[in-house]
Amino acid sequence: xxxxxxxxxxxxxxxxxxxxxxxxxxxxxxxxxxxxxxxxxxxxxxxxxxxxxxxxxxxxxxxxxxxxxxxxxxxxxxxxxxxxxxxxxxxxxxxxxxxxxxxxxxxxxxxxxxxxxxxxxxxxxxxxxxxxxxxxxxxxxxxxxxxxxxxxxxxxxxxxxxxxxxxxxxxxxxxxxxxxxxxxxxxxxxxxxxxxxxxxxxxxxxxxxxxxxxxxxxxxxxxxxxxxxxxxxxxxxxxxxxxxxxxxxxxxxxxxxxxxxxxxxxxxxxxxxxxxxxxxxxxxxxxxxxxxxxxxxxxxxxxxxxxxxxxxxxxxxxxxxxxxxxxxxxxxxxxxxxxxxxxxxxxxxxxxxxxxxxxxxxxxxxxxxxxxxxxxxxxxxxxxxxxxxxxxxxxxxxxxxxxxxxxxxxxxxxxxxxxxxxxxxxxxx
Numbered sequence: 148x149x150x151x152x153x154x155x156x157x158x159x160x161x162x163x164x165x166x167x168x169x170x171x172x173x174x175x176x177x178x179x180x181x182x183x184x185x186x187x188x189x190x191x192x193x194x195x196x197x198x199x200x201x202x203x204x205x206x207x208x209x210x211x212x213x214x215x216x217x218x219x220x221x222x223x224x225x226x227x228x229x230x231x232x233x234x235x236x237x238x239x240x241x242x243x244x245x246x247x248x249x250x251x252x253x254x255x256x257x258x259x260x261x262x263x264x265x266x267x268x269x270x271x272x273x274x275x276x277x278x279x280x281x282x283x284x285x286x287x288x289x290x291x292x293x294x295x296x297x298x299x300x301x302x303x304x305x306x307x308x309x310x311x312x313x314x315x316x317x318x319x320x321x322x323x324x325x326x327x328x329x330x331x332x333x334x335x336x337x338x339x340x341x342x343x344x345x346x347x348x349x350x351x352x353x354x355x356x357x358x359x360x361x362x363x364x365x366x367x368x369x370x371x372x373x374x375x376x377x378x379x380x381x382x383x384x385x386x387x388x389x390x391x392x393x394x395x396x397x398x399x400x401x402x403x404x405x406x407x408x409x410x411x412x413x414x415x416x417x418x419x420x421x422x423x424x425x426x427x428x429x430x431x432x433x434x435x436x437x438x439x440x441x442x443x444x445x446x447x448x449x450x451x452x453x454x455x456x457x458x459x460x461x462x463x464x465x466x467x468x469x470x471x472x473x474x475x476x477x478x479x480x481x482x483x484x485x486x487x488x489x490x491x492x493x494x495x496x497x498x499x500x501x502x503x504x505x506x507x508x509x510x511x512x513x514x515x516x517x518x519x520x521x522x523x524x525x526x527x528x529x530x531x532x533x534x535x536x537x538x539x540x541x542x543x544x545x546x547x548x549x550x551x552x553x554x555x556x557x558x559x560x561x562x563x564x565x566x567x568x569x570x571x572x573x574x575x576x
Contacts, residue, residue: 173345180338206396210517241342299432317414383565392519423477447479455553
């Protein structure tokens with residue numbers, strides 16, 4: 148049986164979904180500024196002494212925090228007031244970021260990377276600790292027949308806030324300069340304030356009344372792995388996303404250090420990316436409801452391959468391949484952003500310990516990003532010894548790194564056969 152929202156007044160459901168939208172919008176601003184691979188965070192980390200090739204460690208630290216989901220479930224399962232627990236942690240996360248930004252510049256230079264890494268780990272751990280329950284909260288609130296439409300609308304609304312924040316951030320960083328440590332710190336603190344606002348919005352959403360409050364036992368993990376549709380989706384996601392586990396941590400390093408793009412140009416590129424997603428996601432949500440996640444994601448796969456293969460053609464003074472790549476990959480990301488959660492919600496059974504499913508899925512996905520971020524560091528070190536030229540393409544270490552991601556993406560796309568192929572997915576215990 149497919150998980151459905153419990154019976155509740157339609158007005159209450161609409162109101163709660165609206166506050167969820169406000170929450171994701173303000174959180175989008177927070178993550179645009181303070182996320183571990185963003186322009187501001189990357190520039191700030193480089194200023195305080197983090198080597199460019201080591202940025203993968205920050206991505207790994209953030210992703211490794213996902214282990215808290217599984218380790219914490221036996222304890223958090225006994226928390227009776229789940230809503231209060233989620234909201235408390237939602238406030239703690241941005242406060243940790245703000246504290247780290249204030250304290251880190253005061254430490255000796257050798258300790259600053261460790262201080263920042265510890266802070267982002269703890270902040271990410273806070274998010275992951277509540278993620279299974281907040282995912283379940285949202286999943287049980289959305290009417291089952293409107294998943295694609297709501298997710299599309301949710302992405303569209305949050306994109307407005309992210310576009311505005313990206314434009315402002317680009318202009319501010321252009322004014323401050325990428326080497327202005329105090330200015331970048333102030334900008335990160337501002338992002339943390341938006342994170343606090345996101346928590347306030349979440350506090351307005353009501354919690355659905357469930358017939359069986361979800362609990363967690365170690366035996367629930369056996370039930371998770373005994374659900375064929377969920378296991379197939381998780382394995383398929385792990386394989387399909389393999390190139391991104393390596394690539395995502397270095398986008399801004401490539402833009403700033405390899406291509407030498409100015410902050411305003413990076414921001415403009417980001418806005419173009421978001422505008423494309425904004426315009427397409429409502430239609431993509433409706434299409435997902437009609438054709439199913441697998442067919443929809445298949446449409447975006449060739450774009451992902453071409454995206455990675457454009458990186459070798461970018462170099463200082465020639466940023467257009469990157470800009471073209473990001474303009475088109477917005478289509479693929481819009482597709483995946485709608486189809487992936489719809490597929491996940493459709494493979495989690497309505498009964499049993501639903502948070503355990505979300506915890507395992509997030510652990511596998513984010514754990515793969517952590518491993519990929521760590522392995523990318525020696526891989527980049529090895530590729531950095533190579534410097535080739537082939538026609539208009541300059542093949543340095545980072546260029547070869549992304550070209551390799553594009554080549555690997557081709558066989559990985561076969562994993563789509565493991566994704567749900569129809570609108571309605573039956574998941575039996």
